[in-house]
Amino acid sequence: MAKTIRGKAKAKNGLVDVKLLMKHPMETGLRKDKDGNPIEAHFIQTVEATANGNTVFSAQFNTSVSKDPYLAFSFSGADKGDVLNIAWIDNKGETDSADVAIK
Numbered sequence: 001m002a003k004t005i006r007g008k009a010k011a012k013n014g015l016v017d018v019k020l021l022m023k024h025p026m027e028t029g030l031r032k033d034k035d036g037n038p039i040e041a042h043f044i045q046t047v048e049a050t051a052n053g054n055t056v057f058s059a060q061f062n063t064s065v066s067k068d069p070y071l072a073f074s075f076s077g078a079d080k081g082d083v084l085n086i087a088w089i090d091n092k093g094e095t096d097s098a099d100v101a102i103k
Helices: none
Strands: 005-012 015-022 044-051 054-060 070-075 083-090 095-101
Touching: 005 083, 005 095, 015 044, 015 083, 015 095, 044 070, 054 070
Parallel strands: none
Antiparallel strands: 005 015, 015 070, 044 054, 044 083, 083 095
């Protein structure tokens, strides 16, 4: 897949606030197309964020998460100039990752 992750990370008062948008269809496998054929399930299963070699955020998704998920979270242990790596894996084995500079 093409790059699907956009994000911002801003350090303030010892915390880093992160906002992410991940472009993904997040199909449940329960919907049908216009011809009545089932649409195959296709959704992000795991999301992980690391900074300075430490996991700072980890999540398990399922079919209940909507299309193009938005995440916001905060963590400590990083400063301005560090890099936050975000990665996801979906149920079809597709992956994507992005580096977000902490400002």
